[in-house]
Amino acid sequence: MIMITGGAFQGKKxxxxxxxxxxxxxxxxGGSCDLDAVFNAKCVTDYQLTVKRLxxxxxxxxxxxxxxxxxxxxxxxxxxxxGGGIIPIEKSERIWREETGRAGCIIAENSRxxxxxxxxxxxxxxx
Amino acid sequence: xxxxxxxxxxxGKSHFAEMLFSGxxxxxxxxxxxxxxxxxxxxxxxxxxxxxxxxxxxxxxKYTDIDEINLPESCGILLECTANLCANEMFxxxxxxxxxxxILCGFRHLKSRAKLLVIVTNxxxxxxxxxEKGTAKYIEAMGEIxxxxxxxxxxxxxxxxxxPVPLKGELP
Numbered sequence: 001m002i003m004i005t006g007g008a009f010q011g012k013k014x015x016x017x018x019x020x021x022x023x024x025x026x027x028x029x030g031g032s033c034d035l036d037a038v039f040n041a042k043c044v045t046d047y048q049l050t051v052k053r054l055x056x057x058x059x060x061x062x063x064x065x066x067x068x069x070x071x072x073x074x075x076x077x078x079x080x081x082x083g084g085g086i087i088p089i090e091k092s093e094r095i096w097r098e099e100t101g102r103a104g105c106i107i108a109e110n111s112r113x114x115x116x117x118x119x120x121x122x123x124x125x126x127x
Numbered sequence: 128x129x130x131x132x133x134x135x136x137x138x139g140k141s142h143f144a145e146m147l148f149s150g151x152x153x154x155x156x157x158x159x160x161x162x163x164x165x166x167x168x169x170x171x172x173x174x175x176x177x178x179x180x181x182x183x184x185x186x187x188x189k190y191t192d193i194d195e196i197n198l199p200e201s202c203g204i205l206l207e208c209t210a211n212l213c214a215n216e217m218f219x220x221x222x223x224x225x226x227x228x229x230i231l232c233g234f235r236h237l238k239s240r241a242k243l244l245v246i247v248t249n250x251x252x253x254x255x256x257x258x259e260k261g262t263a264k265y266i267e268a269m270g271e272i273x274x275x276x277x278x279x280x281x282x283x284x285x286x287x288x289x290x291p292v293p294l295k296g297e298l299p
Contacts, residue, residue, distance in 0.1 A: 003288070005287065005288060007253065079288070081135060081253075081287065081288075082135070082254075083134075083135025083136035083137060083138055083250075084134075084135035084136075084250035084251070084252070084253030084254065085135075085250075085251060085252070085253055085254020085255075085256065086251050086254060086256070086258065086262060086265075086266065087136070094167070097136050097137075098136055098137045099137075100137075101135065101136050101137025101138055101288070102137050104138075104288035104289070105137070105138070105139055105288050105289035107288070108287075108288040108289045108290050109289060114287075114288070114290055116287060116292075125287055125290050125292050126290050
């Protein structure tokens with residue numbers, strides 16, 4: 001598994017396309033795709049939105065993410081960094097932010113390589 | 128040695144910070160700055176207690192005035208976390224006061240007594256949201272505290288989804 005992270009609009013998808021030769025069709029949108037499709041996708045983007053959808057469906061993002069790491073260990077997972085702001089007033093937003101943090105830690109742990117994009121520049125932080 | 132550990136929410140800061148003490152010999156103090164108000168704070172405190180249990184830390188609960196803590200010489204100190212300390216100092220009397228000098232004075236006090244000091248802080252200014260005055264002041268204060276603490280620290284590490292990324296010096 002390979003993880004690509006960074007803030008919004010830092011060039012994460014572009015990097016994935018360039019490095020791995022992915023087409024737009026290869027990249028599954030984690031905010032709108034069929035949730036089961038995540039387990040077979042070459043690449044999933046916006047995984048933080050997958051976490052949000054799981055929470056909305058009362059599913060356990062931790063368990064789902066562990067299953068993803070087990071069953072689709074060759075995938076490239078793109079997940080935004082969203083935890084660097086003020087604690088949200090809305091409880092569901094707080095839970096989403098924290099669960100995204102935990103899910104990201106699980107993906108990072110299971111990835112042989114983690115790349116962080118800053119201003120379009122890839123910085124390898126693991127591997 | 129003084130280490131500043133920063134990062135966003137649930138990025139593995141605590142785990143990393145605690146690991147730095149695994150080979151430490153001598154008394155280890157954990158300065159807890161989070162006030163146990165509300166269900167979520169309580170849950171967070173419980174979770175951190177579990178993480179720490181069996182690791183030999185003496186817990187000192189101190190929500191403000193860390194410059195007044197009596198400290199043994201050459202101890203290990205883990206302070207967690209600056210974001211709570213900053214909010215507690217800033218908003219304790221209603222109207223926000225600038226907490227930066229006082230908190231830095233506290234950090235210097237800890238540093239003067241500790242063989243190993245690890246300060247856990249937070250990134251709070253990266254969501255791009257424009258907040259009302261009190262919160263904006265808080266973000267500004269946290270930015271200043273983090274910059275000054277980084278100067279005082281020998282090493283600075285940012286945790287990104289559990290991965291420690293060195294920002295100053297090598298990884299401790």
